[in-house]
Amino acid sequence: MDVLDRQHLEIKRRHKNLRTAIVEGLGMDQIVACAKDLIDVTIGHFKSEEGAMEENKFQGLSAHKLLHAEMLESVKKIWSDLERRKISNAMELMKFFDERLVFHLEQEDIMFERELRTRM
């Protein structure tokens, strides 16, 4: 569980880096690099979280996998637009992480944590 918590913090750190790059107007190169970094860390986290859920035979695994898949689909769509280097796409990605991903980390991931805790 420590690993997953640490990954959540990593996502939040990258999310903050992207915000800084946009707010401080560091330029599209920097913004795209931060966006890619954030997306990569998020994809990696989803994989290891699903692995941990599988290992622990978490009941909600398939529903949770679906949530991850839906989010990745949105992220990939925004990313393919962002490669055209428009600031509006960077803002769209920020908005997605601000709203959807924060909700996921803070609300939807909690059921698994709770289930693990009841087994300890």
Ligand SMILES: [Fe+2]
């Ligand atoms: Fe998570």
Ligand SMILES: [Fe+2]
């Ligand atoms: Fe998750």
